[in-house]
Amino acid sequence: MTKVDLRSALGLKQHRTLRGKYSPIKVVAVFLAPALILYLAFVAYPVVKVFWLCLFRWRGVTKGTEEFVGLSNFVRLYHDAVFWRALSNNLILFAFVLVVSVTIALFFSFFLARKIRGSGFYRATWLFPNMLGDVIVATTWLFIFHPTMGMLNYFLSLIGIDVGATPWLGQSSTALIAVAIPMIWKFMGLYIILFLASIQEIPRSFLDAARIDGANGWQEFFKITLPLIKPTIAVAAVFLMWNSFSVIFTYVKLLTEGGPHRATEVIPTYIYQVGFAYHEFGYSSAISVASFIVLFALASISTRMLMRRMLRGETGR
């Protein structure tokens, strides 16, 4: 077996203040250690703790008062109508945000890729909301949605759609969609840039050949551009899923508090309520575990589909 001089391979030189030989592995470990310790302490350990706590009943105040209840938290979860409502709200949100975000982002990225006049300005305009914090975005939209003094109702009335003092956030028929809109607005720029980069990677020759064969703009988009950027769309879908199940907490908390009457309740807000309002940390852990399983399943399906498409691309269609 040929010995490999790792020091040379890594481009490491022996520092003149270090005494004796040293192992590159140890050097790597030392540099990784701080991040690894933080990760273990603030990510891995809490996750393991949640998986443990879901088997207990605990008020979260005194150590040692955890009462083992086995899987009864999950039995309770199965019968919990609020949990299923929250989960379905999350899935509806995910589907809505996915369709709307991808559609609009594709539309704009397609035109931006054609190097239209002012494309830099449009890109900056779309990216700007992404630089704002979620709290700022949610608070801004709180005022846009104001029933009597908000911009939305005012502009609708200007274009002849008289909605009166419609409380978009306060009626169950519109609240869920209303909560999704600020999130779409904030992250749209990111997806436009993502798709734009992907579109610009498409070999010029494909599009030239299509034009020579008589393809119009729509055919070019649907037959060439869209199939080739599907992996990027799949990646965007994973980001959107993460937003719909975690970032959404801020928007729901600030805009509707889960109301009206649970119409916008989502898993993260329900976990928070069960933990900090009902003081049932065991049950809230069970909800977290169940949600993790759902998300893991969704992410796995999405990743498998992405991998399949990529492999098909390598072997040729």
Next chain:
Amino acid sequence: MCNKPRVLIVTFLLVLIGVISIVGFGKTILRVASFEGGYGVEWLLETARLFEESHPNVDVEVTTDPRIWEKVQPMFVAGNPPDVVAPGWKFDLWGAIAEGQITPLEGYLANTNAVDKDTAWINTFATGSFAAATSDEHIWYIPQFPSFYGWWYDKTIWDEQGWSPPTSWDEAFELFEEMKAVGTAPIANQGIYPMYLTYPYLPEFIARMAGPSKLEACLNLEPDSWTDPKVVEAFTFLKNLIDNYFQEGHLGMTHLQSQVMPLVGQAGLVACGSWYPKEQEQVWPEGHEIRAMPLPIFPESPFPQNAYSKDNDSALLWVIPTATEHEELAVEFLKLLTSEQIAKYTVEVTGNPTVYVESSQWLPDNKFGRAVQSCAAYYEGAAYTIPKRETLELWYPKVESVLENSLSLMEENKATPEEVCAAIQAMANEVREDPNTMMHVFDLGI
């Protein structure tokens, strides 16, 4: 070349400085943690300053945070909570009490004197301050700020319009029609937060229409209490108010958005607690005065009509953890915090009365003080007060949650008052029958 001695000396000095900063030259550290919100923290810092002056061997370490429960809860779990803490409304205070984490205070309150007074500490508190703090004959926390409730209005606009506060509901409905005629919605409402329908509407409606015993039954989660016909009648009355007199679009308004409506003439009134004037500070029209009035009476009802909602702000309920090593010092700190000197200072800087007896006499003669005074004034003639937030919200959060969601359904005409009451009663039964629920006894004492 590395100068080892120098490195060692510097390291030693750094460690020494660190240890000294922690230990503080042999001083006792009294750790105080508090919620930080609309009342500010100047009064707390002033208390800490005075305490250190009178206790030269004590350093008071004050921590404040709008989400203080997130900081102190892990400390309780770790067995190292602060010595004195107001953990905020999201902290499981009654859970901590049930698990023996909180020191009972009735002994100190009854058997030791207040600061600079020849009377027991407990005698310096306004009557009823400990009604909800008492369980199993123990007093578990020291409240700080009472909240009064009523309808708030812009007196300047009302004077211009020739409107005056109604005393009965018949007068109120006549006034509301006058308001509608000039394009003013009678009542603004914090629609996104249905709990505002209980600040103070619902508890006072139940008390005045169904009577104090029915109110007690509801807050004690007794069987059939919430479905009692008189209680349902109270919900029905509220529904009528919502359908006919609440501002259009109120369902989509937050508390800040709705509460500004009376000040810009878009609504006549808004129901809120005595924090309302301070909360409107940024939007208060120049030269305007704000006042409060009690909800109108039901003249035909046989029950006392001067029953008003009042509770101690659950954000600032002070406790002493049993894990503290400085219990006596902690008690002295709380005594100073609730002393006449600090109470006077607190009222002046916050514009709010405290639990100190007759503290509203110190309300400043400015727009905030006059506004709050108008609310505190009518409580002097109260038959009794209803501490809904300190009881139902803290004792039975699940019932409170169903109450809020059901009221929201009722607001949107998706549930009748009967269905709402049935839903609340169902949850009340479930909570009462759960062996893990810590049950309390609410007694008006009348």
